[in-house]
Amino acid sequence: MNPIFESKRRQNKLKPLSDAIGDLVHDGDAVAMGLCLESLIPFAAGHELIRQGKRSLTLIGPISDILFDQLIGAGCVSQVIAAWVGNVGAGLGHNFRRAIEDGIPQPLTMHDHSNFTLVLALKAAAMGVPFLPTRTASGSDIVKDETSFRQVACPFTSERLTAVKAVVPDVAILHVQRADCFGNAHLWGNLGAAVEAAYAAERVMLTCEEVVERSVIVADPNRTLIPGMLVDAVVHAPLGAHPSPVQGFWQRDGDSFLRYHERSRKRDDFLAWRDEWITEIPDRAAYRAKLEAEVLNRLAMRNA
Amino acid sequence: MSESFSTREIMIAAAAREICDGEVVFVGMRLPLVAFAVAKALHAPTAIGVFENGVLRDRSATQPIVTMSDPPNLDGALACTGxxxxxxxxxxxxxxxxxxxxxEIDRFGNLNTTLTQGVRLPGSGGAADIASFACRTVIIMMHEQRRFQEQVSYRTSPGYGNGADWRTRIGLPGGGPSKVVTSLGVFGFTAEGEMQLESLHPGSSLDDVRANTGWPLLISADVGETRAPSIEEIQLIRRFDTLG
Known part of the structure; x- marks a missing residue:
């Protein structure tokens, strides 16, 4: 058996967040995150990447709301493969801008995609083919990036198409509503490119609101969108997607995104924000304790 | 009968009128989201809304949303796909x-959301895909000179390229932009794919439009005034546009 897949064997994969990140993510890895678009963004895992000082990562995702911006500002990232990087509620990502425009804290290579081409790149990897063809974005400057795109002729009709190169993440990190200890995961709500990324990646790490018995999973197998055979680690991380929403569990904490926008406007303010919310707190439990009870009550949904 | 209204409100009303009953609409956030809710309540009750995160809806969300993935946009959805x-x-x-x-937009309706005057913008998201494929697109923008450039510095979302049959030659299946709704007026496109003023919002002038457009703008022969929002439209807009 390929040693890389040893951790996918049917076994208890529950780990603390710090161990899962330490075991599965290495400097220089390509990491897919924020795959559902604005929901289920694995902020707890992203913050642990920052806490462990991971370096030279390539981030992959359609959009990530502010998680990519935080990782870029913390100096973890050398390359981004994405369709959109910013703050959905507020607009531009200040750290993303500083990195691209001024090389602060370090230069950043950006490979622009559209949402469609990004999911096609992951789908190609998930299917084990080198590219998938599409008609999208012809005449757009996006497809001039030959790292990701080439013009090809349809072998049947000679029609001109764009080949989207497969993107194989070293690791996909996904936040889900529930999983069993073997990594069989139920997720619901809008799915974005989550399933494609899980099937595309070499390693998969889940953070979840609830760890459930196998019987809960097999009672609704159509909802098992990520089977445990793909998964290497399961982390019980309730509220692990805050401030993004989790259908059935948490509303979006819009104020938090707006406050981050202000506190990331200047480099020094961002570093103070990073210290306060990431590096000077030991773990997600401390993060949760730091959020006011009023905020948690306001965001909590009745379990659906 | 008239009621005072804001620029934002006439933009929403003009956008809502572009939605026909029975249509399948790729809805964006903010103004288009409100326009879709208004159209559904008023003249397009069977329109279906599709969101790029995978959500399909035949009724508007009952609570305000900031992003398309907020739980109120999933509650009551027809389908949650990807x-x-x-x-x-x-x-x-x-x-x-x-x-x-x-x-940024240019005279042929090409859009830039990637890189302008040294500023790195967030990027395409799904905009390039919508611009490539939708049978028609409606573009909503504030009308400012820095945004209305003769040629965009980066073409994120293709409009009519450099005009005429460019879309066909380049292999884009969708129909391209049909209207541009700005803070000053409503614009259409000629058969050659060039933007043309069709109506001015009440209170804005031809001089305003020309001063804020970075190329010699075509003016339709029968340019009129954008119909002011009706009281019913204004009431609906204010009911749905709670986040401003």
């Missing part, structure tokens, strides 16, 4: 109308 499904609907030609915006 990017690949909704983008496939687009590529297959099943989306009648898509709303998009941009930081």
């Amino acid at each position: 990017l690949l499904e909704v983008m496939s609907l687009l590529q297959r030609g099943r989306i009648d109308l898509g709303f998009i915006g941009g930081a």
